[in-house]
Amino acid sequence: MNEETLNKVIDESKQGEVTILKGNGASNGKKLYIESYGCQMNFSDSEVVASILTETGYETTRDVNEANIVLINTCSIRENAETRVRNRLVEFKGKKAKDPEFVVGILGCMAERLKKSLLEEEKLVDIVAGPDAYRDLPNLIEEVGTGQKAVNVLLSRDETYADITPVRMDKGGVTAFVTITRGCDNMCSFCVVPFTRGRERSRDPQTIVKECRDLFDMGYREVTLLGQNVDSYRWNMTSKGEIKDVSKPTVNFAQLMEMVAKVNPDLRVRFSTSHPKDMTDDFLKVMAKYENVCEYIHLPVQSGNTEVLQRMNRGYSREWYLERIDAINRIVPDCAISTDIISGFCDETEEEHRDTLSLMDEIKYDFAYMFKYSERPKTLAERRFDDNVPEETKKKRLTQIIDKQMEHSLESHQRQIGKIKKVLVEGPSKRSEEYFCGRDGRNSMVVFPKGDFKKGDYIMVKIKECTSATLLGEVV
Ligand code: SAH
Ligand code: SF4
Ligand code: F3S
Numbered sequence: 001m002n003e004e005t006l007n008k009v010i011d012e013s014k015q016g017e018v019t020i021l022k023g024n025g026a027s028n029g030k031k032l033y034i035e036s037y038g039c040q041m042n043f044s045d046s047e048v049v050a051s052i053l054t055e056t057g058y059e060t061t062r063d064v065n066e067a068n069i070v071l072i073n074t075c076s077i078r079e080n081a082e083t084r085v086r087n088r089l090v091e092f093k094g095k096k097a098k099d100p101e102f103v104v105g106i107l108g109c110m111a112e113r114l115k116k117s118l119l120e121e122e123k124l125v126d127i128v129a130g131p132d133a134y135r136d137l138p139n140l141i142e143e144v145g146t147g148q149k150a151v152n153v154l155l156s157r158d159e160t161y162a163d164i165t166p167v168r169m170d171k172g173g174v175t176a177f178v179t180i181t182r183g184c185d186n187m188c189s190f191c192v193v194p195f196t197r198g199r200e201r202s203r204d205p206q207t208i209v210k211e212c213r214d215l216f217d218m219g220y221r222e223v224t225l226l227g228q229n230v231d232s233y234r235w236n237m238t239s240k241g242e243i244k245d246v247s248k249p250t251v252n253f254a255q256l257m258e259m260v261a262k263v264n265p266d267l268r269v270r271f272s273t274s275h276p277k278d279m280t281d282d283f284l285k286v287m288a289k290y291e292n293v294c295e296y297i298h299l300p301v302q303s304g305n306t307e308v309l310q311r312m313n314r315g316y317s318r319e320w321y322l323e324r325i326d327a328i329n330r331i332v333p334d335c336a337i338s339t340d341i342i343s344g345f346c347d348e349t350e351e352e353h354r355d356t357l358s359l360m361d362e363i364k365y366d367f368a369y370m371f372k373y374s375e376r377p378k379t380l381a382e383r384r385f386d387d388n389v390p391e392e393t394k395k396k397r398l399t400q401i402i403d404k405q406m407e408h409s410l411e412s413h414q415r416q417i418g419k420i421k422k423v424l425v426e427g428p429s430k431r432s433e434e435y436f437c438g439r440d441g442r443n444s445m446v447v448f449p450k451g452d453f454k455k456g457d458y459i460m461v462k463i464k465e466c467t468s469a470t471l472l473g474e475v476v
Helices: 003-014 040-055 079-098 108-114 134-145 193-197 205-217 253-261 281-289 306-311 318-331 350-363 380-384 391-414
Strands: 031-036 069-074 103-107 127-129 150-152 175-179 222-226 268-272 296-298 336-343 367-372 420-428 435-439 445-449 458-466 470-475
Touching: 031 040, 040 069, 040 103, 040 108, 040 134, 040 175, 040 222, 069 079, 069 108, 079 103, 079 108, 103 108, 103 134, 108 127, 108 193, 127 134, 134 150, 175 205, 205 222, 205 253, 222 253, 253 268, 253 281, 281 318, 306 318, 306 350, 318 350, 336 350, 336 391, 350 391, 367 391, 391 458, 420 445, 445 458
Parallel strands: 031 069, 069 103, 103 127, 127 150, 175 222, 222 268, 296 336, 336 367, 445 470
Antiparallel strands: 420 435, 420 458, 435 445, 458 470
């Protein structure tokens, strides 16, 4: 699979899920359609946006054709992510020409990165709202109504939308995302996120626990705690670890995880993304202690070569990373591990690339997201280094990485054959009406004959067959 197809698979699996129920506010007769691209944070943010706008009277729709307002929540992580959104905006241009009342707004990382230019130079949109400006959306929409162009791209040091109950978008109501931190302070040299999402800030732990408890009461059985680097979650502490308010408790990620794990033993807890430089043994011990904290860690490595990691400003070496993998295997036995890898970063030599392949052989990841390096404006890498690995070489290296991962994913699944897994039923399988699917704790998709189960049930499945993408089994 090449990167394009891979991205498509990832993105398409998430698309079209943006349906929101009718809001609590009195209807204003306008229909809203939200489309989301990019990471889970964006999907989670779209639920916050839906909540803010339904409160002010908008009704959401699944059908773009009946919408009065379309909001596109965008991603800037790689150039092709932005290209897709641009193409989509051009599609809407036709609809705008026919219906002058039709409003198109752009949210998220691309809005933050490009600011006014999409509005003024390219005239593709009416509203531009950055990730910290969503509370202002009702005003921005109103401004458009009066014929103005509406922009708010102010980044905030403390906005966490902590008090907003997101309007959940998935139909089944079994799994949900809960944002715990926003922004990122890491400045990996290839990455645009610190520029589009601003400074890192942690959300009040009590609001996180309450949201998880409410979700459980509504029938949800799995929450995924989200942050660009969940391990740097810290409440009531400065980035240097000093206590901000001595009269109040401090909470780190290990402690937060314990608070959430205790909400209910039947509420599964996942989290993403872990950072190799910050993931502690204390946290791993909490994972091991609670059965409902899923035995799965996404630990992006980016490269297997220490010099490349240094150029990437990742804050760890190959050896440090391998030691963290050892710690996972030691403390949380049988934990599934996935990663992100970038091929062809600035100055990457063939030998450095081979270090990535050898690291993969050493760890044998259960799953991976793999990308070609894409230079992003304003990043440290863009300013300091040359994007000098030829496109062909990037592609060739990426293919080698993907091929290797396909083997490892298949082997990982083959090792599961014969095992009995606890699976949370998510709903009908795409494969056939006769089958249902759900995930095991290691985050593998398990498909099994339908039986008498419903979404949200926990069942035990014995694994009989597999592909690199799914496990097939029978309920025992
Ligand atoms: N916060 C997460 C990653 C968020 S972005 C972390 O630190 O791991 C998701 C992934 O996109 C990254 O892990 C990286 O592999 C990839 N990525 C980010 N910027 C990129 C770029 N400029 N080119 C190619 N891939 C990139
Ligand atoms: Fe980007 Fe690095 Fe922050 Fe992840 S940790 S969002 S890769 S800067
Ligand atoms: Fe993309 Fe922004 Fe997420 S750049 S990956 S949507 S934080």
